[in-house]
Amino acid sequence: MELNPYDVAKKQLDIVAKEINLDPNILERLKHCQRILTVSIPIIMDDGSLRIYEGHRVHHLTIRGPGKGGIRYSNEVNISEIKALAMWMTWKTSLLKLPLGGAKGGIKVDTKKLSRGEIERLTRRFTVEIINFIGPDKDIPAPDMNTDSQTMAWIMDVYSMHKGITTPGVVTGKPVEIGGSLGRTRATGTGLFYIAEAICKKLALNLSNMTIVIQGFGKVGSVIAEELFNIGCKIIAIADLSTGLYSEDGINVKELIQWKNDSKDYEELKEYQNNSVKIIPNSEIFKIKCDILIPAATENQITRENANDIDCKIILEGANGPTTPDADEILKKKGIIAVPDILANSGGVLVSYFEYVQDINAYFWDLERINKELKRVLLKTFEEVYNLSQERKVTLRMAAYILAVSGVAEAIKLRGHYP
Ligand code: NAD
Numbered sequence: 001m002e003l004n005p006y007d008v009a010k011k012q013l014d015i016v017a018k019e020i021n022l023d024p025n026i027l028e029r030l031k032h033c034q035r036i037l038t039v040s041i042p043i044i045m046d047d048g049s050l051r052i053y054e055g056h057r058v059h060h061l062t063i064r065g066p067g068k069g070g071i072r073y074s075n076e077v078n079i080s081e082i083k084a085l086a087m088w089m090t091w092k093t094s095l096l097k098l099p100l101g102g103a104k105g106g107i108k109v110d111t112k113k114l115s116r117g118e119i120e121r122l123t124r125r126f127t128v129e130i131i132n133f134i135g136p137d138k139d140i141p142a143p144d145m146n147t148d149s150q151t152m153a154w155i156m157d158v159y160s161m162h163k164g165i166t167t168p169g170v171v172t173g174k175p176v177e178i179g180g181s182l183g184r185t186r187a188t189g190t191g192l193f194y195i196a197e198a199i200c201k202k203l204a205l206n207l208s209n210m211t212i213v214i215q216g217f218g219k220v221g222s223v224i225a226e227e228l229f230n231i232g233c234k235i236i237a238i239a240d241l242s243t244g245l246y247s248e249d250g251i252n253v254k255e256l257i258q259w260k261n262d263s264k265d266y267e268e269l270k271e272y273q274n275n276s277v278k279i280i281p282n283s284e285i286f287k288i289k290c291d292i293l294i295p296a297a298t299e300n301q302i303t304r305e306n307a308n309d310i311d312c313k314i315i316l317e318g319a320n321g322p323t324t325p326d327a328d329e330i331l332k333k334k335g336i337i338a339v340p341d342i343l344a345n346s347g348g349v350l351v352s353y354f355e356y357v358q359d360i361n362a363y364f365w366d367l368e369r370i371n372k373e374l375k376r377v378l379l380k381t382f383e384e385v386y387n388l389s390q391e392r393k394v395t396l397r398m399a400a401y402i403l404a405v406s407g408v409a410e411a412i413k414l415r416g417h418y419p
Contacts, residue, residue, distance in 0.1 A: 064099060072105070072106040140171060301319070301322045307334075347374055350378065
């Protein structure tokens, strides 16, 4: 069954609203996105033909500060997905108490079918179409699925050319040479690692002895895989869109990453040849018994259809919205602890915030300071969520949502409903 991501996001909000007895007027406001922009992006392809792509940028809520959220390129992009992702960014920035709101954007496109030049033209024209929607004081995009620091460099360049002034603060996740932050590329994976250590400590588990299964081997999945491999965890399975890799003795993640970096045209794991790993269908990934399962691909992956198959102690959500509310209920009954996306993967937006602060001040921090601050804020937030979940006897997701939604509700109360 096809799940509508925005319905899922609204259902999560309804559940927490009931738990905290949220003012119905505020609930109604939170269920609606503040601004939605859908644009057509005409591109002259390399063969001279014209093709039109559809793109979106959504501000779910900017009441606590400028919008913040990634831009994703994928054939699955649709307005419901982008609205859901924008809403989740509102909760994530509030949970971390960052002076930012929730936004997201994306283009419906299969980038594998486009040349680099076509992707560049697509990005540049998309930027022009949304130029009045974004800006350091309005909304600050960042990389997400199938976009990276180069994408951000193109966006920054177009924005700066149109405004007549170099504006690094319009995007985060830029290359360091043009105002990016050290540590941003690995921040989401590094943050996941800190959270994995923290939850294992609470549960008196030894993280380095754990077996791990990861869905997604991109910017998030590959970094957390490497961090865990480095401390001795056995990464027994990894899947991407093309296939799954399995090894009972553990995949050599260092070798796999080396292969990925060396492959000039790296696209997918299905091209990986190694006698020590078995190829499995990627749909099997959630059936493999392990200690920690890390969904780091996309939303709506753990649903009521497959939640019963899951056999692990902890789910660490690297992706945004990987677990549906129905699946959450099943996991709870099974005693599986889900560390929610808005906490677990928030290292990315946190270092994006550091990048934004560094750009505004035109003063750049060293990597030691970045990682120290990342760890400090994440662990403080983890403690708040964990303690609340113990006090109220609720899941970590519920505790994180209570803190996040209450923070936004308070901001709305203080500012009032204009006019
Ligand atoms: P990416 O494009 O770098 O990698 C995505 C990976 O997921 C690829 O390996 C792809 O093949 C795989 N994938 C996609 N759909 C799949 C499916 N249906 N089944 C199996 N594998 C699938 O993207 P990313 O930046 O690593 O983002 C992954 C997730 O993490 C997204 O949900 C994103 O919103 C979230 N996230 C990213 C960041 C960040 O800093 N990049 C921060 C927070 C959250």
